[in-house]
Amino acid sequence: MSLILQIALKSALNRRYTLGLVVFVIAISCALLLTVERVRQDARSSFSQSIAGTDLIIGARTSPIQLMLYSVFRIGNASNNIRWESYEAITRHPAIAWSVPISLGDSHQGFPVLGTSAAYFQHLRYGQKQALRLRAGRFFEDGADHVFGAVIGAEVAAQLNYQMGDKIVLSHGMPTQQAQKAQLTQEHDVKPFQVIGILARTGTPVDRTVHVNLQAIEALHLDWQAGAPIPQFSIAPEHVRKFDLQPQQITAALIGLKNRSAVFRVQRSVNSFADEALLAVIPGVALDELWQMLSQVEQLLLGIAALVALISFCSLIAVISASLNERRRELAILRAVGASTMYIAGLLLLESAMLSLLGLFFGIAIVDLMSLIGASHLQDHFGISLQMSLIRSSELPAIGGLLLAGLFAGLIPAWRAYRYTLSDGLSTRL
Template sequence: MHLLRLALASLANRRFTVLLTVFAVALSVTLLLAVERIRSEARVSFASTISGTDLVVGARSGPVNLLLYSVFRIGNATSNIRWDSFLHYAEHPRVSWAIPLSLGDSHRGYRVLGTNQVYFEHYHYGHGQPLRLAEGRAFADDPFEVVLGAEVAQALHYRLGEHIVLAHGVATVSLVQHDDKPFTVVGVLARTGTPVDRTLHISLAGMEAIHIDWHSGMPAQGTARISADESRRRDLTPKAITAFLLGLDSKIATFTLQREINDYQGEPLLAILPGVALQELWSLMGTAEKALFVVSLFVVLTGLIGMLTAILASLNERRREMAILRSVGARPWHIAGLLIFESTFLALAGVSFGLALLYFGIVIARGYLQANYGLYLPLAWPNLHEWILLGGILLAALLMGCLPAWRAYRQSLADGLSIRL
């Protein structure tokens, strides 16, 4: 107890250096815990990009590629799926709902998705959260209506009733515009923190209408273009789509229907379980995730080394203090224990202050992170893994404190009394 009081008094006497050391340790602890929280929540958010969908079906390729273009709007499909193949499984007795997806166009770098009303009813994300409209309504009978994702509307400053022109292809700058068939903004979806926010949603009829006078992926040459009014009177049933999502009436039927789709004789199809494909995709990013964690550990190590440097630098200034303590009866292990107490207290104060900074940061930033990135950071006590990390930091500080303690232990009484100031 006397050593503890003496250690606290010694630290108070060097309060400015102590505060800087504690602040450095606290910042490193805050960074480590923040990275861990964001890593774990990013994994949860990543896995929750699509929720409640039992199967994702596309042309036969790879599971990760199918997931990337159908859910994350990254890359392109190897080929399309015939419309009758979609109808075959949409009418399957075990299928509760089916959402067609048609991709291939864009608007100022944002992907355009052709789908139907079922998309707004059954597409879920997060923990089973449905899509909600922040403004307006979903597209209806008119094929030239578009519903914007929240990020598209915010970034491009679009409002309800505005007319926009879609572009063929997915490049940021496209040379081929569907300028003869503009779309009207009729709705804006609430922010989800998923690729939905970066997507423009049109009907399958609208997707078919803008390509009605195209042949082999190019505008028809030498013939009159079909106007928007005339295309409304045409049959706009799609001939092919990019992929589709299925919700089944029973989870037990998932694997059976997956095998049936993969063995479909009509055309080569691939059905994947989104959860399994998401885990496979996340594992591909595991190296970057671990690298971020290692960098955070090195930041903590740097903070602890700063603490060790501050204690070692003060030893020469405190040699007379140590000698006086020895002269009044303190033993060498008392001197060593004093320095170990100081290093442990510095680390404990840094960890406590770091936790306070972490929770303060969560309170300030949680709304922004959830709204813009779909990351929900709970204001909860540290979990077991975080407690282990904090315990490891305190143990490392204790071990580091042994170095100055060993040096002080070896300083003799005569050396301390004879030092010249």
């Protein structure tokens, strides 16, 4: 038996280039299928864990998905802002326990800047309702006396190598990468901020956000008008406290209720607010709408990945079947040294299974390598935190299905080899 296996192994090595190409195709198809599934699962997990304990998100009237995306995940831009008077009127509703105002629009080296109140660190929850924690420093406080303190996320600190006490300069708006490279961004360089706190990693968009208080947002734009600095006019940082830094408008607000049973009542109250066109969305409902909207795209991507896997196993059938005519004499020699027709058929099945197994092994390695390389990019640009693991339990059915497909792919050439006879293999074909 060992002699037969040695002959079969040498036969495979003799065809190593062709079989190596088949392994490569299987590996790529496996990697594509697992990557689509892994990103899909981690995207849902990251989005659902980014906000917990918040009952409503309030913003200017737009689509619920858009409001949730820009207020929680820092994706996209607000269509309009909320007047501060409207925000105060809404928060006086007796069913509301707490509220967190949010002001967006500025950035720092590609990371979003979020203006908020000290209540943000007290009430915001993520994951399993975990509170934000500091890795170093302290949280900022409300008021004009705490204007130029910034609390940065873990990813901001890691990528920009910031430490406590470092000075940072914020930019107006969210510039594109081309604008940053061309140095076309408008910076608030007259009013630098000091890093007073670094948050512990959360795996949410908080990690890539620079947090300042609402008064800081107002102070930055005292000498700006219509989105541009006033020519030949600048207010020094030490003079900003002389001005009224009460916010005039905010981007959105996070709302927590005393009793969740009142969520629909408060939502109707906000949606029918008379003084301004506002929208209140329930985060879980908005996420469900997002996944429903993307479900067809998910199925399409999974279908394409499955089709690529099918094509790769068809190529496996084609390669093994095409090599049978060249190997008929080899198979006859195996028969001559004592191999039965069933054994030869099993040998071809084993060859198909080994090629599939090698392809799956390299495919999983490619997925893990891509996850390692692309994790930071997905986290920075889309807020998707990839969970690092060699093989996930949810991926086992897909891996098992691919391995069974490899075995099935070997059935056709194995059946053909079973039909070959010793005389057919030894006969001369012209």
